[in-house]
Amino acid sequence: MIESGDYNCYEFYLAATEQYGNYKQAQHMDQIVMRSEMIRDIEALAAYFSKELGLKRGDAYTIFLPTDIESIVGFYALNKLGVIVNFVHPLLPTEVLLETIRESRSRGIMILDLLAKDFREHDKGKDHVEALNKTGLPVLVCHCSDYASPLKKFAASRAEALLKPIVRFKNATDYKEVMRRYNGRTVPGVQNNSGDVAVYLNGGGTTGKSKTIKLTNKAINENVHKMGYIDHIEDPGEEGEIIILPFFHALGLVVAMHMTMCNAARLIPLMQFDAKLTVKLYKKNRISGIGGIPNMFKKLYNTPGFDGPHLSNTRMMFVGGDDLSPSFLEEFNNMLAANGTDARLRQGYGLTEVGSVCCVNTNWVYKDGSIGKPLEGLRMEIWDDNCKPVPTGEVGEIVIAGSTIMEGYLTKDGPKDAGLYYDEEGTAWVRSGDLGYVDEDGFFFFAGRKKRLIIISGYNVYPVDIENLMDTLPFIRESCAVRAEKNGKPLVRLYASLKVKGDEEEFRQEIVKACEKNLSKFSVPREIIFMDDLPHTPLEKVDFMKLQSQS
Secondary structure, three states: OOOOOOOOHHHHHHHHHHHHOOOEEEEEOOEEEEHHHHHHHHHHHHHHHHHOOOOOOOOEEEEEOOOOHHHHHHHHHHHHOOOEEEEOOOOOOHHHHHHHHHHHOEEEEEEEHHHOOOOOOHHHOOOHHHHHHHHOOOEEEEOOOOOOOHHHHHHHHHHHHHHOOOOOOOOEEEHHHHHHHOOOOOOOOOOOOOOOEEEEEEOOOOOOOOOEEEEEHHHHHHHHHHHHHHOOOOOOOOOEEEEOOOOOOHHHHHHHHHHHHHOOOEEEEOOOOOHHHHHHHHHHOOEEEEEEOHHHHHHHHOOOOOOOHHHHHOOEEEEOOOOOOHHHHHHHHHHHHHOOOOOOEEEEEEEHHHOEEEEEOOOOOOOOOOOEEEOOOOEEEEEOOOOOEOOOOOOEEEEEEOOOOOOEEOOOOOOOOOOOEEOOOOOEEEEEEEEEEEOOOOOEEEEEEHHHOEEEOOEEEOHHHHHHHHOOOOOEEEEEEEEEEEOOEEEEEEEEEEOOOOOHHHHHHHHHHHHHHHOOHHHOOOEEEEOOOOOEOOOOOEOHHHHHHOO
């Protein structure tokens, strides 16, 4: 992968892929988009943004779309102009959407017609169309048929015709109309602005109200450059990577999308993760890589047809965003080995605040159970509560410094580097809020969220240890350990869903027996609650905050 230099993200993509000529850049179901067509559409959309909306360097614009080709085109078109892209989860309630638009001072929005109305809340008066019409902002309306094959375009267009009387924006332009009107046109872009903020991303919010994180072009490109050594596409456009992560998440935007684009692979984005569809695409295409979070890989593993010879084309699989139990990792990798691939599901670690991935296992440098070693040029340490390094093997807070970290949190009146910690030498650090330790070989291990730490009689209880142990029990599908109280005293409460039906009291006894055998007495759950399904966040993580609030 080329050096990041002073490029913005669009310049970096063009420079990294120029040597490969024209190739299959993206795929919407069965329809192929060539690199030349992708660049044509990016240039056309940039011309529209510049000529009709007057967008310029430093402005902000909201993309309220699922994982699709229009999102990719929109990101690079805005990036060419130096406009900050405010990526927003496309299923957010109307009030939250308006709040992010106000906070980012966005001058417009891209939206999918299917998501233009919040049908779940429509009866309560919540309506994206009505709300956006009141703002007066220009709306660019996208459709599922924009990049569909001719046959599917016809079917999709009929459905879109039914939406037109419902989705009526006052200040709207159709994406396909922009492509027609500005086809072949270009406008000057901003150059060598690597230090400019490229995107606003929300930092998850699993431990409270999420913060808006500012990532520069440099941070994003540096992350791609540092990750580039892990794999190199051997057959540009023919090797594909299925994108199952959303672009409002740093791992989805930076690694799954931008790195794949710059690596000259063929992107196959899914608007919503669907395990059965992913298996279908795996069988019909030459898939060289895929990245996701633990729950996605668990669903794939349990989906009929995923285990098969088509996996032999895969060279890399990466999982992050949450902890993965050693027992599941072993089962999954045994399946990969049985299908003749050298690829293994490798764990990594990262945060939106550090531009996505900062620590990873590879196929040649790895240690099972760890989150790997830091990317080249990044510093990772384990600190105590006084911001001092702890001894090897001791648990503390994971902290990161280097060229991929955020500029800071977006604030109304605060400093632009809000959220960063500076040491005595003036080095900027991101304090992750995660617990971990490093071993004598330099491998880092994740020990859970700092805010999830449960202290009982002065003893530290790590919920992740309990949850990993639960993954070894054949009747447990998912679990989540939280802090609860009884008669004013703290205890561990375990929520779990079951794979099989049975005597719940017997299951409780087996859980307690396993914990007493493998964990400290303080880690043994005193209350065990079975649920049909545990609640999940929009990123398919178990929503422990919701469960914690019930305790």
